[in-house]
Amino acid sequence: MNPSPEKKIFFASDLHLGLPTIEKSREREKTFCHWLRSIKDNTAELYLVGDIFDFWFEYRKVVPKGFLHILAELSRFREANIPITFLTGNHDMWMEDYFKNELDIAIYKDPITRIWSNKKFYIAHGDGLGPGDHRYKILKKFFRHPICQWAFRWLHPDIGMAWAEFWSKKSRGSNFTREKLFLGADKEWLYIFAQEMLDRQHYDYFIFGHRHLPLNLGLKRGSQYINLGDWIKFYTYAEFDGYKMELRNFIP
Numbered sequence: 001m002n003p004s005p006e007k008k009i010f011f012a013s014d015l016h017l018g019l020p021t022i023e024k025s026r027e028r029e030k031t032f033c034h035w036l037r038s039i040k041d042n043t044a045e046l047y048l049v050g051d052i053f054d055f056w057f058e059y060r061k062v063v064p065k066g067f068l069h070i071l072a073e074l075s076r077f078r079e080a081n082i083p084i085t086f087l088t089g090n091h092d093m094w095m096e097d098y099f100k101n102e103l104d105i106a107i108y109k110d111p112i113t114r115i116w117s118n119k120k121f122y123i124a125h126g127d128g129l130g131p132g133d134h135r136y137k138i139l140k141k142f143f144r145h146p147i148c149q150w151a152f153r154w155l156h157p158d159i160g161m162a163w164a165e166f167w168s169k170k171s172r173g174s175n176f177t178r179e180k181l182f183l184g185a186d187k188e189w190l191y192i193f194a195q196e197m198l199d200r201q202h203y204d205y206f207i208f209g210h211r212h213l214p215l216n217l218g219l220k221r222g223s224q225y226i227n228l229g230d231w232i233k234f235y236t237y238a239e240f241d242g243y244k245m246e247l248r249n250f251i252p
């Protein structure tokens with residue numbers, strides 16, 4: 001599919017719905033739904049690039065409570081035959097087939113590539129990529145292992161969700177100061193990862209979430225690195241119209 005100036009491809013990430021309170025989360029959810037309604041008629045495809053939820057786990061017969069507004073808006077997109085792709089992040093990595101079965105939304109747990117208008121895109125949430133952070137990379141392998149998920153499923157949902165929410169908020173708090181600062185491209189691990197990828201294969205655009213800081217930086221060989229920011233502080237998203245990629249801020 002090649003977008004046109006009338007039909008664009010949109011990217012958003014890091015809503016962390018559920019954080020820090022139900023009330024504040026619902027305010028952000030409604031703002032995001034406002035944005036979805038504002039772009040619906042101009043959308044060729046929608047990409048949700050991870051951490052839409054601050055925690056998500058699917059028991060066989062139970063899914064997390066809440067999030068009715070965003071589920072309804074995504075359902076309207078699909079009823080209008082607008083493709084939606086969901087790349088899981090580090091906070092919603094335990095997503096399974098609920099969105100696929102109920103909303104016909106494609107779920108990916110690893111980076112994907114796409115080509116539009118002869119432009120090649122590398123799209124990923126971004127956690128566990130690039131240099132350093134070896135502790136998290138080990139934890140990610142542990143959490144993604146089927147045995148870990150099987151064991152968690154044996155916890156009663158009230159206990160499992162409460163524990164996971166505590167862990168998630170602790171993780172967000174410890175990383176918040178680091179994530180909101182830009183110390184130069186040479187300190188951005190996803191930017192470094194993109195530069196290294198270009199030595200092996202050409203991509204025109206690298207699209208990431210996870211970092212929580214909206215960034216639009218040039219790479220070697222004319223490529224472009226974009227971090228989508230978040231919907232906690234910045235309310236930012238990216239759009240591609242077939243000619244150029246832009247990072248924008250949504251103001252209701």
